[in-house]
Amino acid sequence: MPLNNIKHGDTVLEAKGITKRFPGVVANDHIDFEIKAGEVHAILGENGAGKTTLMNILFGLYQPDEGELFVGGENVSFKSPLDAIDLGIGMVHQHRKLVPAHSVIENIILGHPKAGKILDLKRAEEEIHELSRKYGFKIDLRAKVWQISEGEKQLVEILKALYRGAKILILDEPTSALTPIETEMLMESIKTMSSEDLAIVPFITHKLPIVLGISERVTVLRHGKVVSRLKTSEATMKRLAREMVGREVIFRVEKEEVERGAPVLEVENLSALNDKGLTALKGASFSIHEGEIFGIAGISGNGQSELVETIAGLRKEQEGKIIFNGQNISHTSSLERWQAGIGYIPADRIDVGSIGEFSLIENILMNYYFDEDFSNRGILDYKKARKLTNKIIDEFGVATPNPETTAKCLSGGNLQKIILGRVLSRKPKLIIADLPSQGLDVGATEFIRNKLIETRGEKACVILISEDLDEILSMSDWVVPIYEGEIMDIIPGEEAKREGVGAMMAGVKLEEARS
Amino acid sequence: MRIAGYKLTLAKRETLSGLQASMISVLAVLTALLLFSLIFIQADVNPLEAYKEIFDYAFFNSYGLPLTINRFIFLLLSTCAFIIPFRAGLWNIGMTGQLYAGSLSAFAVMYAFGVKDAKSAEYPALIIIPLMILAAALGAMIIASIAGYLRGKYNVNEIVVTMMLNFITFWLVSFMIKDGGLFMNPGGRGESFELPASLYAPLYKGVPFTLIFALGFAFFLHWLFAKTKLGYQIRAYGENPTGAEYAGISTVRIPLLVFIMGGALAGLAGYHYFAAVPGVYKIARSYAFLGDLAFYGIICGLIAQANPIAAIPVALLFGGLTNGGRFVQGKMHLGFGIDYALLGVLMITLVAFQFFYRYQFALTKAEKESPDV
Numbered sequence: 045m046p047l048n049n050i051k052h053g054d055t056v057l058e059a060k061g062i063t064k065r066f067p068g069v070v071a072n073d074h075i076d077f078e079i080k081a082g083e084v085h086a087i088l089g090e091n092g093a094g095k096t097t098l099m100n101i102l103f104g105l106y107q108p109d110e111g112e113l114f115v116g117g118e119n120v121s122f123k124s125p126l127d128a129i130d131l132g133i134g135m136v137h138q139h140r141k142l143v144p145a146h147s148v149i150e151n152i153i154l155g156h157p158k159a160g161k162i163l164d165l166k167r168a169e170e171e172i173h174e175l176s177r178k179y180g181f182k183i184d185l186r187a188k189v190w191q192i193s194e195g196e197k198q199l200v201e202i203l204k205a206l207y208r209g210a211k212i213l214i215l216d217e218p219t220s221a222l223t224p225i226e227t228e229m230l231m232e233s234i235k236t237m238s239s240e241d242l243a244i245v246p247f248i249t250h251k252l253p254i255v256l257g258i259s260e261r262v263t264v265l266r267h268g269k270v271v272s273r274l275k276t277s278e279a280t281m282k283r284l285a286r287e288m289v290g291r292e293v294i295f296r297v298e299k300e301e302v303e304r305g306a307p308v309l310e311v312e313n314l315s316a317l318n319d320k321g322l323t324a325l326k327g328a329s330f331s332i333h334e335g336e337i338f339g340i341a342g343i344s345g346n347g348q349s350e351l352v353e354t355i356a357g358l359r360k361e362q363e364g365k366i367i368f369n370g371q372n373i374s375h376t377s378s379l380e381r382w383q384a385g386i387g388y389i390p391a392d393r394i395d396v397g398s399i400g401e402f403s404l405i406e407n408i409l410m411n412y413y414f415d416e417d418f419s420n421r422g423i424l425d426y427k428k429a430r431k432l433t434n435k436i437i438d439e440f441g442v443a444t445p446n447p448e449t450t451a452k453c454l455s456g457g458n459l460q461k462i463i464l465g466r467v468l469s470r471k472p473k474l475i476i477a478d479l480p481s482q483g484l485d486v487g488a489t490e491f492i493r494n495k496l497i498e499t500r501g502e503k504a505c506v507i508l509i510s511e512d513l514d515e516i517l518s519m520s521d522w523v524v525p526i527y528e529g530e531i532m533d534i535i536p537g538e539e540a541k542r543e544g545v546g547a548m549m550a551g552v553k554l555e556e557a558r559s
Numbered sequence: 560m561r562i563a564g565y566k567l568t569l570a571k572r573e574t575l576s577g578l579q580a581s582m583i584s585v586l587a588v589l590t591a592l593l594l595f596s597l598i599f600i601q602a603d604v605n606p607l608e609a610y611k612e613i614f615d616y617a618f619f620n621s622y623g624l625p626l627t628i629n630r631f632i633f634l635l636l637s638t639c640a641f642i643i644p645f646r647a648g649l650w651n652i653g654m655t656g657q658l659y660a661g662s663l664s665a666f667a668v669m670y671a672f673g674v675k676d677a678k679s680a681e682y683p684a685l686i687i688i689p690l691m692i693l694a695a696a697l698g699a700m701i702i703a704s705i706a707g708y709l710r711g712k713y714n715v716n717e718i719v720v721t722m723m724l725n726f727i728t729f730w731l732v733s734f735m736i737k738d739g740g741l742f743m744n745p746g747g748r749g750e751s752f753e754l755p756a757s758l759y760a761p762l763y764k765g766v767p768f769t770l771i772f773a774l775g776f777a778f779f780l781h782w783l784f785a786k787t788k789l790g791y792q793i794r795a796y797g798e799n800p801t802g803a804e805y806a807g808i809s810t811v812r813i814p815l816l817v818f819i820m821g822g823a824l825a826g827l828a829g830y831h832y833f834a835a836v837p838g839v840y841k842i843a844r845s846y847a848f849l850g851d852l853a854f855y856g857i858i859c860g861l862i863a864q865a866n867p868i869a870a871i872p873v874a875l876l877f878g879g880l881t882n883g884g885r886f887v888q889g890k891m892h893l894g895f896g897i898d899y900a901l902l903g904v905l906m907i908t909l910v911a912f913q914f915f916y917r918y919q920f921a922l923t924k925a926e927k928e929s930p931d932v
Contacts, residue, residue, distance in 0.1 A: 358805065
């Protein structure tokens, strides 16, 4: 094995002139890349920049059309991921591939050649224990996977690769599902691992602070080409974003001062159950005024979906009142709330926000079919709907061949633009945006944030739900951490501090957080 | 696969025009007939001759054609009764029960006018026939709405409910027409009382006016789904119920509504066969046969890809083949069940050919740099 006797600073993996073509696109265009033992070398790029293709080539899922790979100085070619694994390359996928009902150990040895036909769990446990101590992982090896957090699952995936002898770790969007605290912990672990001579290649779409925090070098891809290669010490957020997107990106979203208007939404002591019948939202009370962005910060599953679904009329409230424009709307249907001027951008744009088999015109109609302007005695005005669709496509820069395209053919960013355009074009008084930029690249995220901020000028107000603290802090007039269905505090935007809000998202009480 | 310097590959279809879809179906029918020739050959019958007899009798014979048309009307109504809930993603397996309920309701109207006891009297057809049709639709609607309501309100599986209702109504018909039943034939032959001649449905050239219903509803449904708000709501619910709920479409109302509409059409199918087809004019002892036939509505609906216009030729073909197949079985002294076997082969082939709705073969010139192996 070429990687058996490597020393800190040896080049372990080198790619020269990697090129991969797919019908109509060059996904990777003469990419050069190298990584040394003990180094973290991040690969940065927007969706569609060619990251996934490169990752799959490094892991043996694709064979390059041109170019060569060297592992520990030897020219290699992978027929399948097994070849890559045998040479010491480990991959940690963005979507966890673990068996929830099995324990951590069982998951780690699953598929390991040493496991053989008879399981020697005891020896495996000792070995894995040793491994996790070496890299400073704190993890209960006997816990079932369904019991552990997303951050721990990530560590299990990493341990699994290490246990198979990986010397080079490829991490696909390593922090995409983690809380701020888990992210910190993972970054620590990555630093420890690289100090132990492992080579680590994280592939990252957004979350530029992670890149700056952990890596020594960065390679930025755009349109399948390497656009820059730099030491992280020379990089800044602004520079990385510019290289990635190809133009200047403003991080501090420009917010004009907007006069605080009349209250639009008043919520009093609102409680709701989740789908399992358990109380998921506990007595929320707040009010939002014209021109305000109310940013609810919390990790998924802490009652924020229940809160917005109750306000949108899709979930029955257990207790409490919802007052919109001075009217009690607690007992009205979701349709009546759309008509009254509430617009809802759901978190799940594929299963809730759109209908995959429908054309874009029919998708636009989802929020318009009930309008009197769009139907005459029960007959829909498809001509008008097409006009509106074309207008939204133009205004929101949706990349699509025509409005007849089905929604399932659009990329995540374009689909989100269709949904956003559809909701905003109704000029709602209250916009509920649940995870509006989740999974989108830097360009689309910036666009969507700005569109939401623009609505403040039209005296609308926004409920923004996000797991991304930067998004909440940069956009919100009120920052509202939520934990286990309870609103922890309502903090004016300019006074909100990252650490305090992050701690409250993780359940630290207000008094403790302030002290 | 390579053939003489050309490369044959399977590619995913991006689009499928109506013309391509119908070409594929025609090809499927031809393939099915070709496959079934083997059975005829095995039975020492010339397949060409057998097919000629089947199609002659089904479509060009003065005795056979009216039978085919009556089956066609029945099948098309059953197919539409299946298609409406199917566009909302729901399976109506209960056309059988719905048509029984419709028939009983139509006969109840006659019973109320005293037809059972005074068969020879003259009745005001202009009043009673519309009432019978209305009752048939209404009775079937009520039965079907049980399934729709349970589905919408309590998420009870509609397949199970409609299936159970089939059994209930089957025995209900039996109870009504057999010994001592309210609608019993005075002669007591295990069938219902007969229609008086004055209440026979109007015919045009031997074809009952119910043909207008069947064709009319097929076109109406096409328009409903393509143009109207209700059609949009049904389709949205069918494609993505969560998305539909998000858009404010009632997830209780749509299941109820599609079963009410589908049930009404199945009820009309019941009216058609037991009160409008010349030579029948009663709920016959063999009423179970029509209940079975109604299941072909599912097959026709699936083959037509839930398109009510495409259902017209499909129902016509199936109506003709059930009819011609039975005829040729008697005429050529073939084994029992040839007609069912023929339909079975046809069904399987049609379903198998749906593969080509999504994929197509592409013939391209093989590249020079990759020589044949």
